[in-house]
Amino acid sequence: MYRRILLAGVSILSSAFASAAAAQDAPLAGGPDAGEIIVTAQRRSQSVRDVPIAITAFSGGELQQRAIVNSVDVARVTPGAFVSASGGGQFSQFSIRGVTQNDINDFVEGPVAVYVDDTYVPSPQGQTFGLFDLDRVEVLKGPQGTLFGRNATGGLVHFIVAKPSSTTNGYMNFTYGRYNQTKLEGAIGGPISDTLEYRASLYWNRYDPWMKNIYPGNTSGSEAGTKPIPDCCDDAGNDNTLAGRLQLQYKPSDRLTIRATGSASRDILSTAPYNQIATVPVVSANGGIVGGIYASPTETRSAIGPDGRNYTGIGGSPAARVPGADWFGYLAPSARTLQFGSDYSQRNAERVRSYDVALHIDYDLGGATLTSITNWKKLTKHFGLDGDSSPLNFVDVWSDADTRDVSQEVRVTGVSGPLTWTTGAYFLRIKTRSDLAYVAPANSLFAAIVGFPTTGIDLGNVNHLTDTSGSLFGQAEYRFAPKLTLVVGSRVIREHQHFDVSSGAFPITNNYALDTSVSLFTPLRGYENRRTQTLWTGKVQLEYRPDGDTLLYVGVNRGVKAGNYNSQLPDGSPPLPLSVISYDPETLVAYEGGLKRSFPAIRGYVALSGYYYDYHNYQAFLFSNASGYTQNRNARTYGAEIEASIEPASGLRLTVNGSIVDPKVKNLQITDGVLRNVDPTFTPHRQIGGEVSYTPRADMVGGKLTFNVNGHYNSSFFTNIRNFDSQKLPGYVLFNGSVTWASDTSGISIALMLDNMFDKRYAVTSFDLTTLCGCSEIAYGRPRWWGVRAGYKF
Structure with a gap:
């Protein structure tokens, strides 16, 4: 059905192209080549339409018009991109064309690299942040490891900040929205002297909880035998983010530019806003978990045996369940109500802080440009969630992380006749400490099971990883004929890792914090490993430009992502064999071709791409029971994407985009003796998006009105690579809109915004805890959200 919708949309847009080309009656708004963006995807400035890569780019103005205020929201308007969500949707990573983690x-680290201002963000939790004072965002699809230095197997998302300039300029926006949202952002910059410029940017965004905690709620006896956790039970879903950035740019001559940047941010959030849904495990004849379903309102089986009857052989499972409830009798509220019931929920429990300092140097060598980027980052995170998402005092989860990295890149880009080239070296050192534990508070069922009923206990791991990476890279583009260009590139990487993990049982000093300084006993054995590996990426591509408006390309691109380590939590599962604690690098060979075509007379543009991915040692993370581990498996993916835009009349702009992808991970071990071909997680097979933007010619109280409506559809997707029915979330369609008035002379603007205008309840992620509580945690996207923004630009 949706394939036909996509084809129909393309057909309609093609008809619009034809009609507009035939009409060509009036000049169109927006200036020459409206919608064209200059990008640096190939380490030099080019029009997005002239880059032989599947790339989607958005200017800062476009992001604001579409009400994209969070980094990962970029995925919702990018064909082939999606969000791999965790932490109740509070922390998310990018997924591109089925390449995800x-x-x-x-x-x-994730296989889709995220860069901010030309510096790599190594922490997966650091990929979620508020957007402010940006020049543009570039989303590059397919392996990008030749020109970008780290784990860009699936692609790259680059956030480019607005930089200092020689003229005084700035802006300020104030937004008030639903749930008492108060947002203030602004920037000011300009010259300090003839050679020194500055830019200062500030962002503050806060809103109240949008999920109501009805604890104890409809417990159906689920609290029996337990006592509530002190200092609970707040509502959830609130956020309070404060961030700032300062830049100083020194230009002692026309050839030399030195830019120093410093930024910091802090987030204060509630514990993860999960709801719960009852699920039923499916068990094989040998007791392995081979499936799962959502529990119907009349379901009473604890688990489904091979004969379809009630199975009670899973540890901790009851003889039967309350119809439609989890194993402990809890019936969660409907998602429609925006309510949940949890004994472990604090409004301001979670905190994330990040710091970033960088020095950018650009020097014109005459025919070439030398670039040096030195960067230091630090991110700390404190995160918690209710392990069973119910009023029952059973078990909770807490995570602390401290990630610090330093990087240095030196590259030279030049042009010599028909040859354009880039070469350089890159160094990165990442040190991460990650503490992850089950929190079993006093009087909880889990504390009683492990023998600490009155004091409680934390059971978890302390992980240390130091990753040191150095690489040499180069890429050359040679125009060997008037219309033909050959591109060849490679990167050689030397990777050294030192990992150690210790497991411990830690006394509880705070239910909403983790103290690992003293361990009472060791639930699982420790592990330490050092290894050094040599990796490489490569690219060969042929480009054909029959005229100035057409580009065709075809090529082979090899990407690689470094290996890593499994850290199994003490969840009662058998210990992982030592041989599978470390897992290998993954290698992706991508075969891709594309077409880009501009229609200047009608302000039209279309980009098409098709690809086939051959994956070796795909890093497939499988979450089971209450922990998980990564397996190396082979995989293949093929798909196609389209982006098109047109201005058929003055002030009217139409866009459509879509993607179709068919991914398959081969021979994944579901349980002992059971291998299956499965879909990767967070990969909808079909996506369709579109936008209509209209600015009437007529003057409206000294300014212009712009109407914008955009929507996107994602088909269903899995949140666990085992692909059980209980791990599949349904597809959804969302629509957003805005009306903006902008003064012709004063720089003042006023906007009315409405996100999720039809108040759709849609699930964004889930954790399958079927064998822990007969349930899954499930998180939903935000409800309908309105906002009013007043802005001033100078």
Whole structure:
């Protein structure tokens, strides 16, 4: 059905192209080549339409018009991109074309690289942040490891900040929205002297909880035998983010630019805003978990045996369940109510802080440009959630992380006749400490099981990973004929890792914090490993430009992501064999071709791409029971994408985009003796998006009105790579809109915004805890959200 919708949308847009080309009656708004963005995807300035890569780019103005205020929201308007969510949706990572990673450990990097201001963000939890004072965002699809230095197997998302300039300028926006949202952002910059410029930017965004905690709620006896946790039970879903950035730019000559930057941010959030849904495990003849379903309102089986009857052989499972409830009799409220019941919920329990300092140097060598980027980052995170998402005092989860990295890149880009080239060296050192534990408060069922009923206990791991990486890279583009260009590139990487993990049982000093300084006993054996590996990426591509408005390309691109380590939590599962604690690097060979075509007379543009991915040692993270581990498996993916835009009349702009992808991870071990071909997580097979923007010619009280409506559809997707029915979330359609008035002369603007205008309840992530509580934690996207923004630009 949705394939036909996508084809119909493309057909309609093609008809619009034809009609507009035939009409060509009136000049169109927006200036020459409206919608064209200059990007640096190939380490030099080019029009997005001239880059032989599947790339989606947005200017800062476009992001504001579409009400994209969070980094990962960029995925919702990018064909082929999606969000791999964790932490109740509070922390998310990018997924591109089925290349994803949803390991819950903070020391594991993702396969989609995120850069901010040309510097790499190594922490997966650092990929979620508020957007402010940006020049543009570039989303590059497919391996990008040749020109970008780290784990860009699936692609790259680059956030480019607005930089200092020689003229005084700035802006200020104030927004008030639903749930008492108060947001203030602004920037000011300009010259300090003839050679020194500055820019200062500030961002503050806070709102009240949007999920109501009805604890104890409809417990159906689920609290029996337990006592509530002190200092609970707040509502959830609130946020309070404060961030700032300062830049100083020194230009002692026309050839030399030195820019120093410093930024900091802090987030204060509630514990993860999860709801719960009852699920039923499916058990094989040998007792392995081979499936799962959502419990119907009349379901009474604890688990489903191979004969379809009630199975009670899973440890901790009851003889039967209350119809439709979890194993402990809890019936969660409907998602429609925006309510949940939890004994472990604090409004301001979680905190994330980040710091960033960088020095950018650009020097014109005459025919080439030397660039040096030195960067230091630090991110700390404190995160907690109710392990069973119910009023029962059973078990909770807490995570602390401290990630610090330093990097140095030196590269030279030049042009010599038909040859354009880039070469350089890159160094990165990442040190991460990640503490992850089950919190079993006093009087909880889990504390009683492990023998500490009155004092409580924390059971978890302390992980240390130091990753040191150095690489040499180069890429050359040679125009060997008037219309033909050959591109060849490679990167050689030397990777050294030192990992150690210790497991411990820690006394509880605070239910909403983790203290690992003293361990009472060791639940699991420790592990330490050092290894050094040599990795490489490569690229060969042919480009054909028959005229100035058409680009065709075809190529082969090899990407690589470094290996890492499993850190199994003490959840009662058998210990992992030592041989599978470390896992290997993954290698992706991508075969891709594309077409980009501009229609200047009608302000039209279309980009098409098709690809086939051959994956070796795909890093497949499987979450089971209450922990998880990564397996190396082979995989393949093929798909296609389209982006198109047109201005068929003055002030009217139409866009449509879509993607179709068919991914498959081969021979994943579901349980002992059971291998299956499965879909990767967070990968909808179909996506469709579109936007209509209209600015009437007529003057409206000394300014212009702009109407914008955009929408996107994602098909269903899995949140666990085992692909059980209980791990599949349904697809959804969301629509957003805005009306903006902007003065012609004063720089003042006023906007009315409405996100999720039809108040859709849609699930964004889940954790399968079927064998722990007969349930899954499930998190939903934000409800309908309105806002009013007043702005001033100078």
